[in-house]
Amino acid sequence: MSCIRLFSALVLLMASASLLAADAGERKFIRKGMAEGEVLHKIGKPDHEAFIRAVKGQPEEKSWTYFPHPRDAQTLTIITFHAGTVSSVDRKISR
Template sequence: MHSRLTLIFALCAIVAGSAHAQDAWERGFIRKGMQEGEVLQRIGPPDHESRVSGPNADVEVKTWTYFPARRDPQTLSIFTLKGGVVVEIDRKISR
């Protein structure tokens, strides 16, 4: 029984790791005009999020930052979303 649980946990870790790696590779395919939900579906939640809004803000602006990862090891990806739509993409080499 113990070996079965170990095998199940190992398989779950492999699947989760490969999904995260695929997400990192997909970062290069995010384009202006994509909806927030599509970005989340393709590459998952950001490593860091900042929001710019206030009492007089017409539309919420979010900046999502994705740190370098195994399948995108040297690239810092920053996406700016305005009203739930990608309006700016900044991908920088990070060493």
């Protein structure tokens, strides 16, 4: 009986986590100067992350890519960060 309760609790936890997931429709509101943590909070983890420059003692540069999503259909969003803040947002139509 405890196995069934554990399984039920796990399913409920997974369902609630998906409800709390970031809204892909918010991607169009990401602006230059936003902090990395704020972007993560608004739209969630990226589908792909690439480091452009990661040299010890220098500001880190990286890009986050978000693939098209049903709530942001046909739009590929690439966000570039410099020293933890958004330096550019590129939204492209992808078919």
